[in-house]
Amino acid sequence: xxxxxxxxxxxxxxxxxxxxxxxxxxxxxxxxxxxxxxxxxxxxxxxxxxxxxxxxxxxxxxxxxxxxxxxxxxxxxxxxxxxxxxxxxxxxxxxxxxxxxxxxxxxxxxxxxxxxxxxxxxxxxxxxxxxxxxxxxxxxxxxxxxxxxxxxxxxxxxxxxxxxxxxxxxxxxxxxxxxxxxxxxxxxxxxxxxxxxxxxxxxxxxxxxxxxxxxxxxxxxxxxxxxxxxxxxxxxxxxxxxxxxxxxxxxxxxxxxxxxxxxxxxxxxxxxxxxxxxxxxxxxxxxxxxxxxxxxxxxxxxxxxx
Numbered sequence: 001x002x003x004x005x006x007x008x009x010x011x012x013x014x015x016x017x018x019x020x021x022x023x024x025x026x027x028x029x030x031x032x033x034x035x036x037x038x039x040x041x042x043x044x045x046x047x048x049x050x051x052x053x054x055x056x057x058x059x060x061x062x063x064x065x066x067x068x069x070x071x072x073x074x075x076x077x078x079x080x081x082x083x084x085x086x087x088x089x090x091x092x093x094x095x096x097x098x099x100x101x102x103x104x105x106x107x108x109x110x111x112x113x114x115x116x117x118x119x120x121x122x123x124x125x126x127x128x129x130x131x132x133x134x135x136x137x138x139x140x141x142x143x144x145x146x147x148x149x150x151x152x153x154x155x156x157x158x159x160x161x162x163x164x165x166x167x168x169x170x171x172x173x174x175x176x177x178x179x180x181x182x183x184x185x186x187x188x189x190x191x192x193x194x195x196x197x198x199x200x201x202x203x204x205x206x207x208x209x210x211x212x213x214x215x216x217x218x219x220x221x222x223x224x225x226x227x228x229x230x231x232x233x234x235x236x237x238x239x240x241x242x243x244x245x246x247x248x249x250x251x252x253x254x255x256x257x258x259x260x261x262x263x264x265x266x267x268x269x270x271x272x273x274x275x276x277x278x279x280x281x282x283x284x285x286x287x288x289x290x291x292x293x294x295x296x297x298x299x300x301x302x303x304x305x306x
Contacts, residue, residue, distance in 0.1 A: 001092055004112060005066030008054045012113055015301070017051040017293035020065070020109035022119035025282055026055070026072070027080040027099030028260040029120060030275060031267065038279045039072055042118070042286035049290035054114060056105045058083055061095030065112055075099075082256050084137045102149065103141035106219065115207070115296060116148045118289030120282045121185040122221065124154040124163030126258070127245065134254070135166070142219035143170035146211045148203065148296070150222045150289040152281040153183035153190065157241055157262045160190050173210060173220045175203065177288060186277050187234040188225030197222075200288065204295035208303065224288050230280035232273060240269050 004012070011018050021042055026035045039055060046053035055067040057075055064071065074097075081098030083091045085107050091098055100108065102122050109117050123136025142149065154163045164182055167174050176182065176194045184190035197203055203222055210216045225231075244265040248254075253261045266274040 001061070002063040002065060002108065002112065005054070005064075005068065007052060008066035011052040015297065017290065017297045018054050018114045018116070019046045019051050019286060019289040019293050020105060020114045020117040021046075021053055021055045021286065022100060022102055022105040022117060023055055023057040023075070024082055024099035024101050025120045025278070026076060027057075028082050029263055030278060031264070032076055034275055034279065035076055036072065038282055041279065041283045045283050045287040046118075046290040049287055049294065051290035051293045053286070054109075056100050056108050058091055058096060058098045058100065060097055061092055063092070063108055065108060065114075082260070084256070085141055086137060101136075101138060103137040106141055106145050106147045106149065110145050110147050115146075116150070116289050116293040118150045118282075118285045120151060120278055120285065121153055121155040122149065122151050123259070124158040124160070125166055127157070127159045129159060129162065132254070134258075139163070139166055139170060139172075142167075142172050142221065144217060145219055146217050148207050148220045148222060148292060150177075150224055150285045150292065152185050152226050152285060153223045154185065155259065156185040156187070156237055157244070157259065157266075160184060161192060164192050164194070167221065170218070171216075172218050173206065175206065175220065175222050177203070177222050177224045179223065179225050183223045183225040184234065184237075185281070186226065186232045186237045186274060188228075188231055189234070194223060200291035200295040203292045204299050207292075207296050208299050212303075222288070222292065224281075224285050226277055226281035227284050230277045232270075232277055237274075240266050240274075243269065
């Protein structure tokens, strides 16, 4: 049930650099037509660095790895599901279309042999999780799939300290790309300290050590702060998030519907500023993902098997 585009299939056969791109940012994270714009910008950013982009999604009951532009338009024109790894088989059985979350995207990317994925922000521990137990499947999937994920940390609507704590508990390597603090999605500095790396080559070396030398079957999360010119003030974002959470509680919105609701609320409340930041950081993460993919490809070619 996995259909790989001819371009991606050719790149896999030739052992070229590929970056998988998560698709719920397209189907659920951004409004139309900004979502199409973001998808094209992410693909373009990957290509400019000499790698091949592969948007992962479900289309009419088929897993797609590498969407064509008509398929992308088809995806956003439909009633789209938010497909997590736990609902992947159900969505396939029902022949649904939808965006794949980080959990489903890395499952698919790893199965076809793509070691790098880029997204906006990962899911994590929701605020109030001590009562709701609302924790994203992204984290548990990352604990068992060896793939490098480039993101601007976790979504700002989450409980970032607890998310980072759980990442550590699960044994997932978290790195800050040229930053000593965990990015907070719309803003670069959460105040939470993480190990810093200075180049794509350094990330690639850690990937090789984790997976080929130490044989660790876990993801590596690379936190890339949003472009400075697109960052929003942290106090401004926090105030918007508090109001969004209050609105969600009043409307009793929970589960997988919560994140899309909160992101939509933030977009309207900020006059579109959060959307522009989201697009900018997604593009920057795709670019960095391509650089890391290229560096890792070089290491795999140049280093004898261990």
